[in-house]
Amino acid sequence: MIVIDTGNNIAALAAKMARPKVIAAYPITPQTKVVERIAEFVEKGELDTEYIHVESEHSAMTACIAASATGVRTFTATASHGLLLMHEMLHWAGLSRLPVVMVNVNRSIGPGWNIWSDLNDSLSQRDTGWIQFYASSNQEIFDNVIQAYKIAENEEIFLPAMVSYDGFILSHTSMPLDVPDQSKIDAFLPAFKPGWTLDVEHPITHGNIVSPKPYMDIRYSMEKAMKKAQKIIQEVGEEWGKKFGRPYGLVQEYRCDDADYVFVTMAALAAEAKVAVDNLRDKGEKAGLINLRTVRPFPYSQLKYDNMIVIDRDISPGLGGIIYHEMKKLNYTMYSFIAGIGGVDVSYKDIERMYQLAQDDKEGWYPLEVK
Amino acid sequence: MYSSIQKTEMSLIEICFHGRGGQGAVTAANLLAFAALKSGNNGVQAFPFFGAERRGAPVKAFARIDNKEVFLRSEITHPDIVVILDTGIMDIIDVTKGVKKKGIILLNTSRQPHDFSFPCQVATVDATSIALDNNILVGGTPVVNTSMVGALVSLLDNVNLASLEQAIHDRFKGKQAENNILAVRQANKEVMT
Structure with a gap:
């Protein structure tokens, strides 16, 4: 169906259609309309998710990491300084190999206080082990968010993924786009099958102290997954093209x-x-x-x-x-x-x-x- | 009578709305974009001026209409049409800046187009009276945005009134939608060129 809406509302719609089970967000500046829109979906009963209002972006990412570790699909959204405050936990999500998906609205970093588009916020997170997508239209925001889940949750990848788009230039601009039926999204993006889970019936510890050699192995495995992601991004983009008429690559x-x-x-x-x-x-x-x-x-x-x-x-x-x-x-x-x-x-x-x-x-x- | 802007192969139309925070300039741009899409234009955009607006302050919003996908992401500097929701704005902002010679300035005023001397075409509509006639008030103040878009559509060959009514139904509910549709129809008829 062809709809017309702002980048922020489209990001929220895409997140909803991916059916995340936990969404954690800090709702105050520099947050965007994305999480406000999601709150409306939850209130109206259109989205069955545990929506957690947290006290900071750092906590939002921590909540997503913890929820993802229990084996459920998660989502959050942020922008500029909010993303910077998450920095420590972005590394944590990457090294835990948890496929958290997030949208980031690219906005300048202060001072001077500036709310306009600038890519330094997300590009300064490029070493955290997150797959990073960028969108140049509202259609690409939608398509990237859905594909990001499928790529991040691929068993050969298991890495978090971030979808970024320009503040104001996309976030506040209404443009038309094609939104597929929920049933087609469900067929494209099946339920999340976690690589590992925290489960009280089968207790394990995770993120414990690790000596140098296994730590280096973890890093090496992450790098291999990121390289493998090139192929998976291509394949998923081609599958998207076959199903929805808009093929994607790297x-x-x-x-x-x-x-x-x-x-x-x-x-x-x-x-x-x-x-x-x-x-x-x-x-x-x-x-x-x-x-x-x-x-x-x-x-x-x-x-x-x-x-x-x-x-x-x-x-x-x-x-x-x-x-x-x-x-x-x-x-x-x-x-x-x-x-x-x-x-x-x-x-x-x-x-x-x-x-x-x-x-x-x-x-x-x-x-x-x-x- | 000025001719409407003709739809051609290269039909990109760029529109700038000037108003004050709270008058609904951004909503006007969005209603127009929705109506333009429903009228069969594949490329439409609506966006606010990228600033930090507040109630009463001058506000700008923009719209682009094309028959193919719009890839432009930059600001509009040479509009084809300028829509003035509040003529008081003209004391502090040069609304003619960059407007094309064959462009149109559409004003919310009870005066006639020939009362204004601009380096382009002029159209007028008394949107404030139309909003009052149709009981479109917020906090006792008439809201003119829908009437202005109703008048604007009469200046465009590629956006039809039925699509604008659909846009209003999509945005407003019940009595509010009915009042706004009556206002849009009235403004569409009463615009002076």
Whole structure:
């Protein structure tokens, strides 16, 4: 069914349709409408879940971890500083190999106090062992949340997964999307089969002291799972495509085949870049685009073009654009633009301008310092 | 009589709503987007100005309508149509900024279009009176957003009144829906161009 709604309401709807048994959330700023909407579903009796109001985001993640360890599907949502407060427990969820699924609304980190889009909140969690998806439309928010459960809960993976989308630009924007029937979602996403559970009838301890060698084994196994996730994300994305007509992979390529220069970006910027690519093509420029759907696992195998123009709405101070530097081990010519930090508007005209600048061998902070 | 904006192959229409917090500018944009979708436009968007609004403060909302999926995520800087819910806003904001030459400014006023000199087309509708006529009040104050969208739809070839009525039924219940539908029909007829 075609519906029209905001990114936040769509994220809540997707979470509801995945039928989580426990949802824990801190309902105060910087929280989003997502958990408010879920509270409405629970109150109306449309969602059978244990909804726990906790006293902080750290506790929200702890509650999800504990609930997941009892073998049930869990969900939470957060944004910016809320995600940062979870940081310790994000590692815990990853190392426990518990497939908690969360949405994060990308918002700048203060000070200065800024509520606009910026990807530094989630990108600074990239070493916590979470699979990370990014959405560039409300349809992708919905599709990613459902697929995230199936991928995270795969017995060869068992890793938590985060679906991020831009604050305001998607979170508050109404767009149309196709929402499949609940029965079709249920068929795509069967009940969660946990890898291990806490059960009073069969007591075990978990997370106890571990000596160096087995600890290293745990880390190694996590890394193997993350690598394996590349294949599973691809397979699940293809299955989604067969069932619902919208196939997914690790990236979305657009007009790359004969491209001279290929933009690499993600989230809302990737949608805007599509308009820039079409305009450049109309002017005879061979432009292409890669939209990174996942950042963990990082889709190295999909980035195989020369002259990649990487646009980062994020920054690692002292290093540069995070995505650009993740890609630096690839042996291709690349140009780095830092743009849209703190929610600065980036239009297709700006992206077309970056294309021209890259051709002149220029890069940098757009438009502050380009050389 | 100004001609309506024509639906073409490249028919992206960008609309900016100016009002004050509490007047329902964001709801107006959302109602329009819903109606545009129901009228067969596959690409629609509605979004508030990305700020921290509060009751009484100037508020902006935006809508895009296209016959194919809209990939734009940037702000609207050159609107085709500007809708003014409260003409008092014009003392503090340049509502003509960026508006296209063939664009339209639609004002909530009892005055005539020729009373205004803007570098584009002008349409007017007395939405405040229409809201009062139809008893659309919140805390005693007339709420003009639905009437303004009713008038706006008459300026668009690609959004029909029946779809807007459907949007209102989806959003409001009972007597509130009935009153708003009467207001929308009245504004749709009474808009002056």
